[in-house]
Amino acid sequence: MSHNNLKIGSALPDASSSIAVNIEDLNDVSVTSPSENQVLRYLNGTWSNTNLPFESIFIGEGASQDYSTSSASSTSSGAVVEFYDSSLINTITDASVTQTSDWVQSITLGVGEYVVSAVIGLTFSSSSGQALFRIYQDASAVGSQGIVGYDSQDVGSRAEARISITSGTATISVKLTSSTSANSVASQGNRHAERSFLEVRRI
């Protein structure tokens, strides 16, 4: 047998039959242009270099944008709440965001542990109006509920959830679970886009 037929991962012997094996020579390691402070992380069957394992999605730049420009069809209980951002942040490498005209309807997350937070800013026709909302993992409500009311000081209560995805993917959305005197989508105005956010942090 010739030494030239020997190979460990991608490492080949030199002229003296010595094989120098670096970590990137292993079959399940893929290191591409490593830079300072990157780390190796195991994902989808491969170890690869990546930025620090703190990844996040943030939607909610605070822009003035009328909710009527979203694709939402209702502000009644059960309706999906959309979030506006013309340049959203997404550093979760295997996540995808579903959006139309910069309005986000849902986020699809892969295997991992996450903390999801949401604040909504829908408006109401009555000073006693309010809505409750929760984070949904696929069809199930998870975590604590948030509340939004008539006055802008009543915007800021968060719905929050810790989500564990052990296999496959999950779709994350925010839905109203109760709604009293909420203005219609066409009459919402800018407050929701100005004061809402949806944040996902992988932990």
Added chain:
Amino acid sequence: MSHLAVSVNDQAPNLQGQLSQLEALDVIGEANGGEVIRVDSLNEMSAIKAPHRSRAYVAGGNPSGASSVNLFVPITSSTYPYFLEIGPLFISGIARLSSSSDSGLTWLYNSYGGGNTRYANGLQITGSGLYRLSADWCVGSLSASGAYVDVQWQTSTGEQLGPIVRIGRSDEKRNSCVGYVNVTTSAVVGLYVHAISNAKYNLDNFNDILIYAEKV
């Protein structure tokens, strides 16, 4: 040539052609539980504990009486006149809020009284990267009920970094202000003031303040 003449990472196979477990040549040291393999500035990899992320804060500290003054914006003498003065790092040379800075994160402040009184009002970020910003704050306890200030994380060039948040008295609704900034080389960020209503600043509720920035 026999295969027994082959060596791997300077380790020759035994007579049965077996090699003991190899260590990658470009990874330095042994890992302990919970550590990760990180690329360092020399482009070498080694096992370390959780990597450091730059972070800085201004937080509650040493109160100074119950007197109050009206919040006012713009502060025409400030370099960043529309940024909220978060609170006093010093008053007459006495530290009133605790704070920390870090590599690439430096608190900015307005100076009064010959520099002995310093009110933090912004954060200088140097170095590229993504930073998460959060502010838990409240208007003074001597403000009228329902008093508020509307603030939003912005850069000094007016880039909006998160939602507008209405902040009231500490004994009323507590809302946090969150933002993210993606920095190319450097940036100055602060809490841009959109509106003020009957809000006062007073010196006895420092414990309600936590402003936090973290490179993510």
